Every structure is written in structure tokens, then in C-alpha cells.
Amino acid sequence: MHKQRMAAVSAVLVLTCSAWAFVGQEQGFNIGAANFITWPGGVGLVEGGHKAVFCQEQSVAGGWNAPSGFQKAAGLFNQTASTGGSGPAWIGQTAKIGGGQEQGTGTWGHPTTSQGQQMGVGFTTSIVKPWGSGTATASQSFVGGQTQTLMSPTTVGTQSQFVGVREYANVVGGVTADPTVNNAIKIDLNQGQLTTVPRPPQWKP
Numbered sequence: 670m671h672k673q674r675m676a677a678v679s680a681v682l683v684l685t686c687s688a689w690a691f692v693g694q695e696q697g698f699n700i701g702a703a704n705f706i707t708w709p710g711g712v713g714l715v716e717g718g719h720k721a722v723f724c725q726e727q728s729v730a731g732g733w734n735a736p737s738g739f740q741k742a743a744g745l746f747n748q749t750a751s752t753g754g755s756g757p758a759w760i761g762q763t764a765k766i767g768g769g770q771e772q773g774t775g776t777w778g779h780p781t782t783s784q785g786q787q788m789g790v791g792f793t794t795s796i797v798k799p800w801g802s803g804t805a806t807a808s809q810s811f812v813g814g815q816t817q818t819l820m821s822p823t824t825v826g827t828q829s830q831f832v833g834v835r836e837y838a839n840v841v842g843g844v845t846a847d848p849t850v851n852n853a854i855k856i857d858l859n860q861g862q863l864t865t866v867p868r869p870p871q872w873k874p
Contacts, residue, residue: 693774705760717749725743738772742770789855792836
């Protein structure tokens with residue numbers, strides 16, 4: 670009886686050690702905006718813009734002794750322009766913002782953990798005020814960030830990246846002035862992690 674009980678316990682242990690698990694998830698966001706104003710001149714004021722706020726979050730867990738992951742991204746985008754006065758004016762703004770997060774881990778073979786983050790911001794602003802008095806103003810900004818954590822029975826990895834950017838232009842025209850403003854900015858952020866843990870030697874009776 671004693672020998673039979675030991676054999677049953679040994680079989681359970683072999684099955685438990687050979688079990689494996691995998692966790693993988695990803696998320697992304699994109700913001701595209703364009704703002705164009707044409708002012709022929711005269712009395713009054715014209716303005717336009719966009720505003721966007723986003724937040725996304727996800728997590729996954731496989732239970733005891735299994736991989737788990739967490740991802741979060743959030744940001745605030747603002748785009749405004751205005752013009753007025755007796756002289757004509759043209760304002761153009763474009764914005765493209767995007768990001769992504771990926772992570773995955775497995776506990777079979779040689780346990781491997783990998784994750785990556787990407788985020789990019791691109792702005793352009795153009796102001797043309799060929800003649801006449803008045804003002805033209807344009808501004809756009811983005812503040813945002815990403816963070817993620819990936820845990821497995823053998824490794825822990827964490828990544829975070831944040832960006833704050835603002836593009837601004839202002840023109841005050843005169844009777845004979847002919848000002849032109851062209852702005853452009855581009856920011857790209859990337860991170861990556863990869864960890865491989867050698868599988869420990871297995872004891873065989």
C-alpha cells in the first residue's frame with residue numbers, strides 16, 4: 670500500500686511540471702485631425718479647433734503560477750486656430766498621433782517574455798497673412814503616455830514612456846506686411862524588451 674501511494678503522487682507531479690501557459694495582448698490608438706480656416710477680411714473673428722481625450726486599459730491573468738499582463742495608455746490632444754481683422758488670412762493645421770503596445774510570454778520550453786511600445790506625434794502648422802491689419806493664431810498640443818507590466822513565474826518586465834509637445838504660431842499683420850509661418854514637428858518613441866530564461870534541468874527518477 671505504501672508503494673502504490675508513492676507512485677500515484679509521482680505521476681501527479683510529472684503532469685503538473687509539464688503544464689504550460691501563454692499570455693499575449695496588444696492595444697493601439699490613432700488620432701488624426703485637420704483644421705483649415707480662410708478669412709477674407711472684414712469685421713469679426715473666426716475660430717475652429719478639435720479636442721480629444723482618451724484612455725485605454727487592459728489586463729490578463731492566468732491564475733496561480735501563470736503569466737499576467739497589464740497595459741494602459743492615455744492622452745489629451747488639443748488643436749485651435751483663430752483669425753480676424755481687415756486683412757485676409759489662411760490657416761492650416763494637421764495632426765497625426767498614434768501608438769501601440771504588445772506583450773507576450775510563455776512558460777513552456779525556454780520561458781520567453783517580450784513586450785514593446787511605440788508612440789508617434791506629428792504636427793504641421795501654416796499661417797499666411799498677405800496684407801492688412803489683424804491677427805492669426807494657431808496652436809496644437811498633445812500630452813500622453815503608455816505603461817505596461819508583464820509578469821511570469823521567472824521574470825518581471827515594466828515599460829513606460831511619456832511625451833508632451835506643443836506647436837504654436839502667431840501673426841500680427843500690418844498694412845503692407847506679408848508674413849508667412851510654417852511649423853512642423855515629429856516625435857517617435859519606441860521601446861522593446863526580450864528575456865529568455867533557460868529551462869532548469871529536470872530530475873528523472
